[in-house]
Amino acid sequence: MKKYYEKVKGTLDFYPPRSILFKNVADKAGKLFKTFGYEEIILPVLEETGVFIKSVGQTSDIVRKQIFKIESKNIILRPEGTAQVVRFYIEKAIYRQRDFHKFFYIGPMFRGERPQKGRLRQFHHIGCEVFGSQSPYLDMEVIKLAMLILESCGVEKITLKLNSLGCEKDKKNFKNFLIRELEGSKEKLCLVCKGRVLTNPLRVLDCKHQSCKRVVSGLNLTKNNLCDSCRAHFEKVLSLLKKFNIPYDYDPTLVRGLDYYSNTVFEFVSSELGAKDACGAGGRYNDLVKNLGGPEIPAIGFALGVERMMLLIKEAPQVSTAKVFVAYTPRDIYPQAYKVLNSLRENGIPSDISYNDRPLKRQLRLAQKLGVDFTVIVGEEELKDGCLILRNMRESTQNKVKLDDLVAVLKENLC
Ligand SMILES: [Zn+2]
Numbered sequence: 001m002k003k004y005y006e007k008v009k010g011t012l013d014f015y016p017p018r019s020i021l022f023k024n025v026a027d028k029a030g031k032l033f034k035t036f037g038y039e040e041i042i043l044p045v046l047e048e049t050g051v052f053i054k055s056v057g058q059t060s061d062i063v064r065k066q067i068f069k070i071e072s073k074n075i076i077l078r079p080e081g082t083a084q085v086v087r088f089y090i091e092k093a094i095y096r097q098r099d100f101h102k103f104f105y106i107g108p109m110f111r112g113e114r115p116q117k118g119r120l121r122q123f124h125h126i127g128c129e130v131f132g133s134q135s136p137y138l139d140m141e142v143i144k145l146a147m148l149i150l151e152s153c154g155v156e157k158i159t160l161k162l163n164s165l166g167c168e169k170d171k172k173n174f175k176n177f178l179i180r181e182l183e184g185s186k187e188k189l190c191l192v193c194k195g196r197v198l199t200n201p202l203r204v205l206d207c208k209h210q211s212c213k214r215v216v217s218g219l220n221l222t223k224n225n226l227c228d229s230c231r232a233h234f235e236k237v238l239s240l241l242k243k244f245n246i247p248y249d250y251d252p253t254l255v256r257g258l259d260y261y262s263n264t265v266f267e268f269v270s271s272e273l274g275a276k277d278a279c280g281a282g283g284r285y286n287d288l289v290k291n292l293g294g295p296e297i298p299a300i301g302f303a304l305g306v307e308r309m310m311l312l313i314k315e316a317p318q319v320s321t322a323k324v325f326v327a328y329t330p331r332d333i334y335p336q337a338y339k340v341l342n343s344l345r346e347n348g349i350p351s352d353i354s355y356n357d358r359p360l361k362r363q364l365r366l367a368q369k370l371g372v373d374f375t376v377i378v379g380e381e382e383l384k385d386g387c388l389i390l391r392n393m394r395e396s397t398q399n400k401v402k403l404d405d406l407v408a409v410l411k412e413n414l415c
């Protein structure tokens with residue numbers, strides 16, 4: 001018989017403590033983005049197919065096999081944020097307001113191919129896009145910000161890899177250089193890369209096959225593939241990274257799989273994630289706004305994978321829901337007990353009660369399971385004197401407290 005309680009393959013349910021960890025990551029990132037002058041945007045998960053095909057490129061892996069299409073509508077579930085933010089930026093003519101904008105977003109992204117280990121159908125990105133400047137300071141700052149987010153969330157042992165792809169012209173020259181070089185060693189490449197040499201030779205550079213790696217390591221890849229101005233920009237970015245104490249690995253084989261990237265590209269990798277090891281990536285896309293029909297405006301951004309970050313966070317988050325439990329006896333005193341609960345909540349004290357009619361012993365057991373700090377016991381005798389029993393669950397001690405003092409006493413003792 002079909003089970004009706006199975007989640008879709010490649011999706012995750014987040015519940016405590018994972019849901020708390022997720023929220024912590026989002027909160028910490030949001031705080032840092034705001035510190036750096038970013039504004040939050042919330043965009044739909046649905047987009048027109050064309051936006052992505054035009055942006056990331058016909059031959060990119062995303063378009064070839066990864067997009068989650070809704071065939072009947074020519075609509076897709078977004079695979080990443082950059083193309084979409086650019087679509088929004090042009091459609092709303094944001095550039096008319098000022099000549100410089102910084103946006104960040106946190107939300108789900110989707111993949112159409114069959115889910116496998118480490119590759120989910122629905123996953124989450126924390127990302128940002130900055131429009132309107134070519135400054136190498138911005139390249140440095142965006143990278144630094146991503147590093148700060150990873151660090152503040154407790155993601156450790158991260159290496160920054162970076163490279164420069166140069167401008168459109170440099171990319172074209174580099175592509176031709178690669179085609180020339182790789183044609184000669186085509187026989188030594190893996191099956192996929194054999195097909196890539198003419199269509200998407202850049203992808204051969206980050207193929208994980210040993211045979212392809214060997215061919216790539218024999219190529220003479222240097223910054224000399226860049227034109228003077230792109231090389232100067234990249235050298236400046238590198239010197240700024242040094243100046244601001246951001247360690248990096250210059251990796252001339254780093255190309256990223258998406259057509260829109262130009263000049264600086266980077267990836268954050270961890271040896272702990274295995275082969276598909278990036279937990280975030282980004283770069284410049286100086287021509288994308290223009291290519292999608294907007295004015296010529298340079299831009300840069302990055303995205304961090306929340307699920308991958310969570311795999312790398314060692315420290316368990318603090319689970320804290322209700323801090324106070326209200327118990328009562330006998331059962332007909334429930335209305336008074338509920339009144340006490342209500343006054344605690346009105347004073348902002350996280351608190352709860354049993355909604356089912358249970359004897360005091362079971363109520364106390366429930367309080368223990370909830371892990372509350374205090375239990376307030378509303379008893380008939382004590383209530384006659386305007387008092388309650390306050391039980392400290394951590395120390396297993398209890399004493400009488402005046403009903404009028406309860407809120408003050410709890411506020412003093414709850415951190
Ligand atoms: Zn150039």
Ligand SMILES: [Zn+2]
Binds near residue numbers: 194204
């Ligand atoms: Zn290969």
